[in-house]
Amino acid sequence: MQVIATAGHVDHGKTSLVTALTGMQPDRLEEERRRGLTIDLGFAWTTLTSGRTVAVVDVPGHEKFVGTMLAGVGSVPAALVVVAADDGWSAQTAEHVAVLDALGVRHGLLVVTKSDLADPAPVLADVRERLAQTSLGEVPGVAASSRTGDGVPAVAAALEELLAGLPAPDTVAPVRLWVDRAFTIRGAGTVVTGTLAAGTVRAGDRFDLGGREVVVRGLQSLGEPVEQAAATARVALNLRGVAVEEISRGDALLTPGAFRDTAELDVVLVRPAERLPAELVVHIGSATVAARVRPLDDAAVRLRLAHPLPLRVGDRLLLRDPGTRTVHGADVRDVDPPELHRRGAARARAADLAAGGGALADLARRRVVLRAEFVAMGWSVPAEATAVGRWLLAPGLADELAARVPAVVARYRQLRPLEPGPPVAVLRSALELPDVELVAGLVRAPLQLRDGRVVAEGGLPEPVQRAVSAVLARLAEQPFAAPDAEELAAAGLGPRELAAAVRDGQLVRIAEGVVLAPGVEERARRALAGIAQPFTLSQARQAWGTSRRVAVPLAEWLDARGVTERLPDATRRLR
Template identity: 90%
Template sequence: MQVIATAGHVDHGKSALVTALTGMQPDRWEEERRRGLTIDLGFAWTTLPGGRTVAVVDVPGHERFVGNMLAGVGSVPAALVVVAADDGWSAQTGEHVAVLDALGVRHGLLVVTKSDLADPAPVLADVQERLAATTLAGIPGVAASSRTGDGVPAVAAALEDVLAGLPAPDTAAPVRLWVDRGFTIRGAGTVVTGTLAAGAVAAGDRLTLGGQDVVVRGLQSLGAPVERAEATARVALNLRGVAVEDLSRGDALLTPGAFRDTAELDVVLTRPVDRLPAELVVHIGSATVAARVRPLDGAAVRLRLGAPLPLRVGDRLLLRDPGSRTVHGAGVRDVDPPELRRRGAARARAADLAAGGGAAADLARRRVVLHADFTAMGWSVPEGATAVGRWLLAPGLADELAARVPAVVARYRQLRPLEPGPPTAVLRSALDLPDADLVAGLVRPPLVLRDGRVVGADAGLPEPVQRAVTQVLARLADDPFAAPDAEQLAAAGLGPRELAAAVRDGQLVRVGEGVVLAPGVEERARRALTGLPQPFTLSQARQAWGTSRRVAVPLAEWLDARGVTERLGDATRQLR
């Protein structure tokens, strides 16, 4: 399916042409039909003679309903420009064409209606000449009469050619469905409609709407139930998780996590202007938001929105001046722009935006960014970028930071020789990283990440401490449960800091306050207890280990904590 929007003057027969093409009356309200005036968005569809299905969004032509008109054309890839043979180009035609031009619409069909009332050739030539200065330059034109039916088959044939030339939509893209209508159906609940410009949606999908999770209970396309709809398509979604009172035109149904709400963004106008008003109205999809304008330099502009919108780099916005009815097209270049504090920062920022540079330049400026945030901005990951967990590093930055790690480790070891190396939090601070988890991706051999620290081959204990520990281990080799007391440890030169370092290094095992034994003590203690009747008392365990109560009490509690033994209600224990 393809979707096309009508544009033209209120008296030029837009709705009549849509009816002649589709056999459907697009005007939905009784007042519209009574007055012959399109007030709100209308919808119709048909299968063309060649087999291609087309949906039509009929937008209001009257100047008082320009907001509704913009809501209809925002997500549509092509336009049907309607001008009457007996009237020709009008101010409203010019306004509609200016909107299409600002939005960058390049595909369309010009139809001169009411050909039974006047010669259509002069109007056809005049309008095509006027369109030559817009993005719609060179679109085909045909003449028709909705009243007599003359030319309507030619309109259908030309429309089929236009639709065949449209670029294929990205059906794998995330969903951003701008809501143009919301209502309730008895027995079904909340229903929203919109133009699916990219991606696909199916029954059971989970989406977000205004930060709230919703589920697609069911969907229709062109009035018929479907299990799945792919872009481009007109769809109606039955939603669970939201009341119709909580939504409005301009809300967006989104793939979770795929878009970033932003209230400040940098854009570049498609056509530079000498002066912009301080406030404009921003249109995208069916959304309308007021914005304060800060010109940067040239065509670059910073917008501060009155309410956040789910925008991406590459989006096309329409900026409207309600006072003069002037419209401007703008391309979104940054949805998370940097602060501008220094003198000349605005001009420098404008130069960066004018230079482009794409994803690589943006990532180089940010240096480190969450992977999900970067792609939600609309960027693809540039070649050479480094992914570390949930983070993304600019090309070359990981190697640059990794080269600084050895010096940080060496300095830390110099200041704290009893510690094997700095904790990752120290590296995070020294390298100015947003998350200690990034350190893992910056450690290169011979350095390694061990127990939350970055250590090297020389991460052992200082030589005097190592000699003392070796002496203690030699004594424990002869009597594994004869833990040296505080005086013996102090005499050997092992104070609290030295003991802590030996425990961190895995050369000693702390089983209690002031009680250290050799590695492997757990298995030795278990073997000694296997010969005892089960359960056993602390006194029996102490005798099996051949040690003092000073050592036996903390050792028994240590074994309980490790699940080697189990303490029973009568203060006895048994092996697990």
Template identity: 80%
Template sequence: MIATAGHVDHGKSALVRALTGMEPDRWEEERRRGLTIDLGFAWTTLPSGRRVAVVDVPGHERFIGNMLAGVGSVPTALVVVAADDGWSAQTAEHVAVLDALGVRAGLLAVTKADLADPAPVLADARERLAGTSLGRLPAVAVSARTGAGLPELTAALERVLAGLPAPDPAAPVRLWVDRAFTIRGAGTVVTGTLAAGTLTAGDRLDLGGRTVTVRGLQSLGAPVETAVATARVALNLRGVAVEEISRGDALLTPDAFRRTADLDVTLVAPVEGTLPAEAVVHIGSATVAARVRPLDGTAVRLRLAHELPLRVGDRLLLRDPGVRRVLGADVRDVDPPELRRRGAARSRAAELAEQPAGAEGAAADLARRRFVRRADFVAMGWPVPAGTTTVGPWLVAPGLADELAARVPQVVARYRQLRPLEPGPPLAVLRSALELPDVELVPAVVRAPLELREGRVVAADPGLPAAVQRAVDGIRARLAAEPFAAPEAGDLVAAGLGTRELAAAVRAEQLVRIADGVYLAPGVAEVARARLAGLPSPFTLSEARQAWGTTRRVAVPLAEWLDARGITVRLPDNTRRLR
């Protein structure tokens, strides 16, 4: 993929026609006026067999927005300057855009070499380009009219394209739409430059929150089953009308990008003068207004007029239409923190200045966030740092789980001090105390001898308050002699065992609740079964009561309790047998 940059009078479109044999100017008005107004597209096969696509961008200053929509996704630029005209203000503007985008691969073509000596313009243009991201480009003098220099231009293109790094075919797709139209019998068709990833017929893509399906796929005018970056593609879409899609929309791998209207960026170079309060942001083929808030130095916060699918590491352009200035900016955060305190903007700028890129930057960002869902973190554009704790869908900053685990015993002890009859805090209480974003993170910070039990964080043997323990011990001593002589309600109250104390004893497995007001000792099920085993089968409730040596107040709920646990089976005639 290459983009042509330069003034229309430099013979840019004519050069594309001579190189590819195709007419890049799509509109009749363009051909009539000899002026490129909108993006043009052409392609050809080089002698090596390499297929190359060309995006022909407008040169006139009135169409700078269209020009920016064409260069945002291409990796290489063909800078066109005419031998009889030389470097122009619009050439400088286009090169400034390429420089702001950080484009490093390219080729200089001095056209109309049949009309003037190309050497002076060649030397001047190369010198001007040397101070930009393009550096000292290979240069060729060419005439589209006579064909002189075209073989040399083709050979130079081969070398430039061969030196490009290979895009990642497994990367998520973000296809910025630059055209949308309908074809009779096919429906909605969109075109764009596939800068990374792979597209296949049948793929389901996200378009502004809705799912669309790729019915068919073309690359460079030919139907294909699969297109691999970098490639010019046309997609026949199912699930969207042409009126619902336009230039600047993006087709995305589902859940792979974060849509955001608030982001932090750092300018590629310091700015002379002040930044505008409002600017126009360009990325891919998208154009959106933005409010600009300088933080400090080259750090800037942007609030977009509408959300865009952005990732950390994206390069975007800030255009100040008032002074025709274009600035490059690198996206540093697509989910930035709020700036509420005095001095927060300067502090945030310092944080961004110190934050490295790549894996180290990911670790620093995760440390600041503490907890983040893995899918959200990856969608921001970060790799998952080594040493990260994973808890279900959550990422926990390295070392943070151990730090929080050290605080859990104190939280549990404090809770039991305030509520001595409860074995420990519910998970929601611990989540709040540790400021965890979700209760499902609690298991990651609970360590032995603490454990999770019935929705609480408890010690292995939480114990009962001393007074309650003495009362329970007294009840159990009585039950040891008569295991089915459940104490009356008045006896329980007299012993100091109210509803809360009894519930605590049951949770501590020191008493068994058979029914309201009926409490027996642990192991009662085995004792009851043993007594019943001596009865003829089936047996009546009265026979069971006599075997247990208790009253109906205890025998009736105890029999039902044994039924519910599958120890006994109640028969249609209300007799029972052991299971």
């Protein structure tokens, strides 16, 4: 399916043309039919000769309903510009075309209606020349009469060519469905409609709607129930989890996590403007929001929105001055812009925006950013970026930070010689990182990450190392003869020194005041394997050749590690 929008003056017969093409009356409201005046968005569709389906969004032509008109054209890829042969170009036509131009619509078809009332040739030539100066460029033109039917088949044929030339939509992209209608159906509940410009919607999908989760109970496209609908398409979604009173035109159904709401953004005008008002109205999709304007230069602008919108880099906005009805197209360049405090910061920022640079330049400015947040801004991940867990680092930044780690470790150990190295939280603070998760990607050999610290081999001070080596020499001869507290203190091994030796893996703490050599678990198991099972504590003590001071905590330590099992009668056995 493809979706197009009509544009033109209220009296130019565009609604009649839509009816002639589709056999459907797009005006839904009784007042619209009575007055012959499109007030709200109308919808119709038909299947062309080729089998291609086209849906038409019929937008109001009257100047009083320009806001509604913008809600209808904001998500469509092509436009049907309708002008009457007996009237020609009008102020409302100019306004509609200015909107299409500001939105950057590049595909269109001109239809001159009421060809039975006047010669359409002069109007065709005049309007095509005017359209050629806009984003639409050279468009085909067809004359037709909805009253007589003359030219209507030619319009359908021209539509075939127009639709065949439209770029293929991205059907796997995240969904951002701007709501243009919300209502209830008895027995079904809340229903919203919109133009699906990208992505695919399926029954059962979960979306974010204003910070709450909603579920698609069912969906229709062109009045028929479907299991799924892919862009570009008109869809009606039956939602669970929200009341119709909580939804309004301009809300958006979003793929969770794929978009970030922003109330401040930097944009670049499609055409520079010497002077902008302090306040404008921003339009995107079916959304309308007031914004305060801070010009950075004659092309770059910072907008502060009255309420946040789910925007991405690359979005095209329409900025409208309600007072003069002037419209400006603007491309979103940054949805999380930097603060501007210093003198000259605004002009420097404008220069950066003008230079562009894309995702790589944006990442270089941010230096470190969450991958999901970066993608939600609308950027693709540059191949040059460094990924560390959930984070992205600017090219070269990981090497730059890693080069600083040894100095931080050395300084920490100088101040705390009995500790093997700084905890990762200390590195995070010293390197001004947003998360300790990043430290793992910055530790290079011979340093290593161990037990939440950044450590180097041979980490004990020389006097402590001599004392530990003496203890290990003694334990090599008598593996279970743990030195007592007095012996340890005499050797210069107090609680802090022992803790450092245990962290360094040179001693094993069995209990408070009881340390043995690494490998004690296997030695104890082998000694116990040589006695009858089950065994008493006394038998274990004799097998180990040690005192009760060591045997009791050692037996409990082995129980806790699953080497031995204590039985109800207080005996033990090897597992």
